[in-house]
Amino acid sequence: MRILAPISVGLLFLIGPALAQGGFEDKVHPILQNRCLPCHDARTRTSGFSVAILDSVLAGGARHGRAVKNGQPSESPLIQILRGRIKPQMPLGQALAETEIVAIEEWIRTLKPESATTPAAAKGGYWAFLKPTPQAPPSVKNSRWVRNDIDAFILNRLEANSLTPPPEADRKVLVRRLYFDLIGLPPTPQEVRAFVESNSPKAYEELVERLLGDKRYGERWGRHWLDLARYADTNGYEGDPEFAHAWRYRDYVIDAFNNDKPYDEFIKEQIAGDELAPVMSAGPLPPPEPEKVVALTFLRLAPFTEPRGEESRDLLLSEMTSTVSSVFLGLTVGCAKCHDHKYDMVPTRDFYRMKAFFATVQIEPARVGDVQQLGGPLRAEFYRPGEKEWADKARAGFEEELRTIEKDFAVFQKPLLEKLTARRRREKPTGDASAQAEVTLKDLKKEISDEGDNSAGFQKKEPVFSQVEKQQFQKFEGQVLRLKKKIERLEPAAMSLRHSDGPPYGPSVPTTHVLIRGEYDRPGEPVEPGFLSAITGNSDPAVIEIDRYKRHPTRGRRLALAKWIASSENPLTARVMVNRLWQHHFGRGIVDTPSDFGKNGSPPTHPELLDWLATRFVEGKWSVKAMHRLILASNTYRQSSQNIDAKAMQSDPDNRLLWRFNRLRLEGEVIRDSVLAVSGRLNPERGGPPVFPPLPKGLDEAQKVQGINTWETSNGGDGRKRSVYVFQRRSLNLPLLETFDASVFNASCDRRRTSITALQPLSMYNGEFANLEARHFAEVLQKVGSNLDAQIQQGFWLALARSPTAAELKRLSAFLDSVGSKEEALIGLCRILLNTNEFVYVD
Amino acid sequence: MKRESLFPLAMNLSRRDFLCRSCNGIGAMALAGMLAEDLRADTALLNPLAPKPQHLTRKAKHCIFMFMAGGASQIDTFDYKPSLKKYANQRLPLLSGLSGEIEGFLKAPHRAIPSAWDFKQYGQSGRYISTLFPHIGECADDLAFVFGVKVDNNNHGPATMHVNTGSPLQGSASVGSWISYGLGSPNQNLPAYVVIQDPRGAPVNGAAVWGNGFLPAAYQGTLFRSSGTPILDLDPPEALTRERQRKEFDMIKWLNERHNSERPGASDLEARINAYELAFRMQKDAPEVVDLSGETEQTKKLYGLDDPTTEGFGRQCLLARRLVEKGVRYTLLVHGVEISKSSWDDHGNFKERMPQHAAEVDRPVAALLKDLKQRGLLEDTLVVWASEMGRTPFINDLKSDKPGRDHNQYGLVVWLAGGDVKGGSTAGETDEFGIKALGEPIPLRDVHATILNLLGLSDERLTYLHAGRFRKLTDIGGRVLTEVIA
Secondary structure: OOOOOOOOOOOOOOOOOOOOOOOOHHHHHHHHHHHOOOOOOOOOOOOOHOOOOHHHHHHHOOOOOOOOOOOOOOOOOHHHHOOOOOOOOOOOOOOOOOHHHHHHHHHHOOOOOHHHOHHHHOOOOHHHHHHOOOOOOOOOOOHHHOOHHHHHHHHHHHHHHHOHHHHHHHHHHHHHHHHHHOOOOOOHHHHHHHHHOOOOHHHHHHHHHHHOOOOOOHHHHHHHHHHHHHOEOOOOOOOOOOOOOOHHHHHHHHHHHOOOOHHHHHHHHHHHHHHOOOOOOOOOOOOOOOHHHHHHHHHOOOOOOOOOHHHHHHHHHHHHHHHHHHHHHHHHHHHOOOOOOOOOOHHHHHHHHHHHOOOEOOEEOOOOOOOOOOOOOOEEEOOOHHHHHHHHHHHHHHHHHHHHHHHHHHHHHHHHHHHHHHHHHHOOOOOOOHOOOOOOOHHHHHEEEEEEOOOOOOOOOOOOOOOHHHHHHHHHHHHHHHHHHHHHHHOOOOOOOOEOOOOOOOOOOOEEEEEEEHOOOOOOEEEEEOOOHHHHOOOOOOOOOOOOOOOOOOOHHHHHHHHHHHOOOOOOOOHHHHHHHHHHOOOOOOOOOOOOOOOOOOOOHHHHHHHHHHHHHHHHHHHHHHHHHHHHHHHHEEEEEOOOOHHHHOOOOOOOOOOOOOEEEEEEEHHHHEEEEEEEEEEOOOOOOOOOOOOOHHHHHHOOOOOOOOOOOOOHHHHHHHHEEEEEEEEEOOOOHHHHOOOOOOOOOOOOOOOOOHHHHHHHOOOOOOOOOOOHHHHHHHOOOHHHEEEEEEEEHHOOHHHHOHHHHHHHHHHHHHHHHHHHHHHHHHHHHHHHOHHEEEO | OEEEEOOOOOOOOOHHHHHOOOOOHHHHHHHHHHHHHEEEEEEEOOOOOOOOOOOOOOOOEEEEEEEEOOOOOOOOOOOOOOHHHHHEEOOOOOOOOOOHHHHHHHHOEEEOOOOOOEEEEEEOOOOOEEOOHHHOOOOOHHEEEEEEEEEOOOOOHHHHHHHHOOOOOOOOOOOOHHHHHHHHOOOOOOOEEEEEEEOOOOOOOOHHHHOOOOOOOOOOOOEOOOOOOOEEOOOOOOOOOOOHHHHHHHHHHHHHHHHHHHOOOOOHHHHHHHHHHHHHHHHHHHHHHHHHOOOHHHHHHHOOOOOOHHHHHHHHHHHHHHHHHOOOEEEEEEOOOOOOOOOOOOEEEEHHHHHHHHHHHHHHHHHHHHHHHHOOHHEEEEEEEEEEEOOOOOOOOOOOEEEEEEOOOOOOEEEEEEEOOOOOOOEEEEEOOOOOEOOOOOEHHHHHHHHHHHHHOOOOOOEEEEEEEEEEOOOOOOOOOHHHHH
8 A cells, every 4th residue: 555645635645556556646636626626626516526536536527427547548538528529628718738638648548447447247256246147947857846936946956965845834834834924923713724724726825915915014024124224212322212203114114015115215215215306496405205204214223322523423324334234235344444344345445435425414403302412303294194183183182181280280399399498498597598599390300309319328308308299299290201202202203314404504515534443533535435346346436416406415425325225236235135035934044144245144055046036026126025925936935844854954954955944933022912912912003103011010110210110101902012013112122022032123133033041931921911911812712612622722723723632632621620710720721822832933 | 143153162062071061950851852863953052051161261150240330430449549639629731642522521621639538558468449448448459450441432321331241332242141152051040140230220221231232132131139039020920839830831841842743853942841941940049049038147247238328239249149159150230320329420529429339339349259258259250340431530510519520431440359360469550640541541352351261261262253243242352461360
């Protein structure tokens, strides 16, 4: 690496050897700076062209593309324009001196047509950086097994390894598999029977179609996406403040899956939803659609550390860069923040070129009361059908309730204020002016909080208020606080962001610097936004489309990135997404490290299949549901999870070749939802602000801060909505979910673990939730009459989607008979069923 | 997930070896079934908490980590700065090597405040300790101090994460999770990693402080309550006798074994059967830990259970000893509550508050050290005392008549005791103001590397593949502070 002379920004300018050629800094740059500013500085960028730095000069403007053809001055648009061969000649009306042009030509001539400008493909590059190639399905011996092309790819590898797939799973297994896979809930006994007994030759396809059309599909598959999006309703850290409007993004994601929003649109909305609408006039910007404002919440869901100026800004943008890369591109560029990535050919410089796409992100200033300074929301009207009416009504109700409570609270406060005033007067010497001052509500609050702070030793004086008064006061405070939260959640707002105001109201595009060793206060070389060079094969800056009126120079950066990602030309995007779909259907991706397609990740087990799927995904206009249909229609998906084959167990114990279906442990959310479904108490209501199921008693005590509840327990049906709607609090999670690895994520999570711990039986057998629902489950069983065998039958059908065997029936009825109380016996049966392996595993 | 990374420590053991070494129930039960099929056993899945060998031989097998939430002032506790007296009420000079908030503090008006308490020399080592800690002073010769530790953030949330998980950002695995992952647990009837928080409430970040981060959930800290039923959902529903529960468990087991027999070779299904047995035993063993009726009055008194000031942390410390006796690998004791006076975050009125915090922990901590020693357990147990940051030797609020100290990420003091810790030793040293280390600061990762080392683990070898790279508690690797190791 060579160090060049300091440039105008006064910083040492470190650039790679490929570019550090030919005296750009001492000869060429001064000419361009002298003659082309101010129309082409980093801010003005007329026609998108800027001479601010080497990168931007090479890249050229919006009209003619890359300005410099290495080694070929006469072919370079830059020279053609300077010489007037492309009109208008530049600089306008005052052409450069011949010596100046020659100097520039000289420099261009010295630039080697370097390999960096060759597409990765031509270099025999890494597979994931080459575009998927269309694949013909391979030939197989047992062609009868092939239901669609997927099977040919799978069977081909099995045959090559002398393995045979098992027969198709029986219908009882398939129906349960499909329900859990597609909607995350068990089928009802009627649904099982209908499918098992159906005579339709298309029974399977019809079931798939019905489940894909079921709104619960979005709740199930949206949850997978929320893991990637590190979704939470709170920030974590000190005070764990709430993201009051994040829930709207959760509903957006669920809708996107239900409506089969094309994946390329889904990407663009989450990265640049605010920049999608074209600018049609020089007037004010078109307001972005509410849905697109909500979609951008994706970029803001990371835990935010209390503002420390530049440091927090760097953390924020770096996190966006890493998360966008890992979620959409399956690349872990985060490591490159501090050092060149050993595995992925992502140099540090590329990390900052990616980060530069986010340089104009602006978050609304924090509102009053936002102690941790998370920043404010943006306005986003309710747009889902019926949502506005519902939200307005609910909000009005809460506001009314708040007014009543505040009135009662004021009445309650009055004698307390008087009491405190009297005490203060008594304590202070007469003549002390402050003794005469009225005691305010603030003083009252402080006094009560101080007295409530019962650390021994702090409490030295006689308390002013009784325990009852203090508790009542804090109860009021809690009520007011919770109602205000409820009202805030129902504001027509989203935790969104936008591009910053450019000139004249705000500053122009800030320069992004490489940060040396990733330290925010050690800026190095400045960079322009650019795509990953390992993929594009060059380090050219990205062309940012700025509106034709040049009114919004800060707009369009994220859109440029989003378009590049959501492009059929991008070698990673489609592969990464089809792999994620495959992963959730089969429990494991073709690439086993779904957010890491780099060299340190796992190589694909079936690379041709991956390419074939990716190609089909793009051809199918990025329809996710079309991919589900395709995968579910294969024999590979329909095969049994039972295949007792000693040879296969020996040669492929991890089942990487799919010589059987993988038995899957259900996720924490699915387990909780299934318990509620079986007990008949699942509240099917969809969407809306988060809900707060009751906490187990022990935890309910632990979460209190000085006796005040921090969890708004939802009474009634709200607490029994599906787990995807449960308040996702980073400092506290429902223990049942937590023990089954369903955490509230702080960083993008690409794979759930399936731990097995002793705390799981404690939750599922002893826990209040499980026992309450077992009781309701037992009530459901009583409805089939008093015949014990019939009750056992129904219990099996509800929980396990099958009949008990004769042996099971015999042993269970003997056991139940031995318990004194019939009612207790039945509850015991339900508890037992919910605790079986079969209940939490899918074949 | 790569198998090697999930189970890096037992690779040299044959499966039979492994199962025999962990013959405390779970291994033996599984043995017959596992040997029947010639499968590559995923032992980590079968029992993620099976004991695993140390990387290097160290005496300590257990760790008790005492976390003082809120940022305990080093200047008023263990970092003796008599030189600060001559700067009393003056402005301190600008210092190099500082950035961020601290730098801003120093540039803004402030005045120096020396410690309000005398320091006394204790023990053979003659270590200076604030007279706020007379009992801990008596243990001075067992303690090794690390001064001038630098934390990567100057605020409670991230700093607390950094001290407890190695990263100021949320989402990494906590120290206790790493150690449980690295060493497993000698006692399968109790959690490997127990957390006892202040009875008055949770610290900043809540459960994230003892989270498993990217490690499997089996390695997360289990919150213990100090009395009654210690673990959430430990007790079966009231109506259920233990006998009847056993019958129901037998029925579950019978159903599971039938289900299993049709699905041979599924180690996860087997592990789940074992988990029920484990839970059943835990129900019996865990309440015994918190039942203090067997402790003598003398012991209870030693820990301060007879005084409301010391009772809270005294009980936490006594439980920690009992957990060590039971074989629990890692115990996190938290003293202090988020955003309250019961936290070490003394921005105001430190002259009244510090004695209060100190009194709450002094006797219990000393009792724990003495009690462990007397029982011969201090040899086996690494004890760590830390906060999330130090504090400034000056105040910013010039007008206040009840001043306090601000945050100082450069001045953290940590002490270690037990195991192979060299009592009376020190690592690092702060400048004459107690603001930051003289010379290069000691990064927190060095402290973490030292903790792991003292438990027989190498921070370079204890790795887990996550999001494209092998994660370590110390991230880029730490230096073991050999100065404090015997």
